[in-house]
Amino acid sequence: MYRSSEFDGSAAAFMGGGFMPSQTTQLPDSSSSSLLSSRNREARCLLALTVKQICELPSNDESNFVIDGVEVTNVTIVGRVCQKEDKASEYTFLVDDGTGQIECTRWVQERIDTDEAEGILVGKYVRVHGHLRGLQGRRFINVFSIRPITDFNEITSHFIECIYVHFYNKRIRLPGATTQSQLANSTMNTPLKGYQTAPLNQSSAYSSADGLNNVGQMILNFLQQPIYLTNEDGVHRNVVAQQLNIPMDKLMDELQSLVDNGFVYSTIDDDHFKSTVNA
């Protein structure tokens, strides 16, 4: 069974660098805005998203965006610059990542910021980090950092990261929200029902209506006595035959049937048997 805590460790190790929302991050309720902002400070994370995801985000008040159950504040995108506008204290870039276009605004005050923005040319691929904003149904990014891509594997890496973030938030972070049907090819699937270690009706009140006859039931009851349940080595078939006064061949038939149905298993050798019920 794949433990989500193990996954968290490896997730932080190779991806996100602490930017992913933790297992314990819950979506804040719609309580007072001051409570919301104080929780924001701890729950804030950086999400890699496609422009299509950003544009499709529903929002009630244009400042709180939620995707896959996670609050969206800072985002990172990778795309081509299609347009560049240069005003006195701000640069506006229209970035197209293949799924859509979004306006990214970089406010500049110091020379170093201006140099960074001047270096971005139309037609270049860029990596943008910024804060997501909404106005009149449109989405904008207030850019903290915009820099040209030098290794184009970063494009592949970013989109795979978008897929990963989506998958992580939908499937791993909130395990109670998973649905069986969508996880067919996921190795991280933990079936909701779990593995059944023993049939549920395993008890001394076992009903013969389930397919085993009285002899089988008798053997099962015998093996389920506490003294035999606690013994790791099980019980020798001779003991069972003698105690229950059953012919050996009949006993072996019944035992085989019980083994096939998962009620009994052989232990140290083929002659010792034990019930699968936990002691």
Add this chain to the structure above:
Amino acid sequence: MDTSKPAIFVNGGLLPMHVQKRVRIVIQVLGSDRGAVIGKSTDDHQLTVKGTPPSVPLTNFVEVIGIADSEKSIQAEIWTNFGDTFDTYSYNQLCQLANGEYQLLFL
């Protein structure tokens, strides 16, 4: 904010699914032939890219964004040099995911 011109990640095998639509593909340049560039996709299909390449020389790997006009050719609008080395395996995997299970993130 405009999502009207999306381009979907494709490789050679997925190109036939998107004929007459806008696609993006990374190819390894094999040569040019009568004004078109012949390239190999990340899943080893040979494809033809029509249109005028940029004035700068093409590197080994090039990304082309344009309209797929047949199952094996693209009318290019934008060419981007991706350098001489590129991880084709990962890009190929991305194409499969972007066209399959996670298509809703892209298109």
